[in-house]
Amino acid sequence: MSSTDLPIPQFYAQTLQSLVPIFDDTLSTSDSSAQTLLASALDNLHLIARMLTSLGVFSDNETADELGDKELVFMSLGWVIAECESRGGLGGPERRKAALERSQHAMNGFLSLLASYKVLSPEEYAESSASADSGVIAKDPAKRREAKIRQYRREKELRQQISTMANDHPDSSSTPLIFILSLLPSTSASRPAVISTSTASTSVNPDSHPDIRETSLLLLRLLHTLALASLSSTAMELDILASAPASISELPPPPEDLRSVKRGDEDNTWRLDRTPGQYKPRELISGGGRVLRPFTILPSTSSLSDRARLQGEVFRSSHRLPTMTIDEYLEEERRRGNIITGGGQASYDAPTESELLELAAEEDGNAGAEEAEEKKRIKEENWARYTDDNRKGAGNTMNRG
Structure with missing residues (x-):
């Protein structure tokens, strides 16, 4: 039986199983065999996407409650396609840029699908909308750091919950691909993968754990968190590629007088x-x-x-x-x-804090003057207390013989 004759769940599981060495970094993406594997897997993934479209599995006017328990896992298809695209295009800047743009398009489609089916919490939906509107990372470093910490905590919590509930109990440090495979039929010959033999069926094995729906929703939320981080990384790389200097082939030809030098016609x-x-x-x-x-x-x-x-x-x-x-x-x-400006004689001639307080305190009948006088009194009192407690030169321990 060829791969295309398999039921869709088993075909999807078989394709993801071939990608495990790449997603867990066992096989480097710079290897030519990895690029060949990615190209073949992308062909299969796009074929699965067309199958799901022809079957009408997903619709714009539905919510997650209207989907079957075993159909939710196929919502991860867009995320897998985007991740595969982001690991390809290593033949030059233009090919890399095209691959990143395809990855960005697939990832935004995945986020739109989650938002359409109302899988996300209100907080996650707000983050997804902000990411889709801006398309780039926030310029404020503090906000960017807070977003990363928030995403990391959510990712850790979701991984722990999925590892507890998922089939075969994968470890929380497993790749998301392993989590998806735990919700799909096994590709091994020792265990029956599906009940239906129809190629149009999207049903997975019936002996899966009873919490498959809740686990699938947790998995989609985890992929949403990872998608936001992936979009930020993709936007950064696209920005770098956009500002990179032109390649040699794109440079204008040198003037005629520079092509030949008198010294040996170099x-x-x-x-x-x-x-x-x-x-x-x-x-x-x-x-x-x-x-x-x-x-x-x-x-x-x-x-x-x-x-x-x-x-x-x-x-x-x-x-x-x-x-x-x-x-x-x-x-x-x-x-x-x-370049810092200022300083010099003008800075030296500027009044000190104590002098400013003294000038402000001299304005009688003013509330600001009374406040300045009180600040000046507290400052002098603190200094007097400090000089009483610390003898002059007590802190100097150098050259005492």
């Missing part, structure tokens, strides 16, 4: 860099301060004579890096807010 077309002056500071340093590509800082053009500049161009390395002058670098740092 060919410069192999060089990976562009000619100096073609890079802008924002192409070399990102807004977060990350160096996008190596570059050389040159002396300020205002203090560099033509003779020194020409001499530097003669005695230079055989390779050529992008350049940035001191003036351009300082301007970029000032734009990013890394």
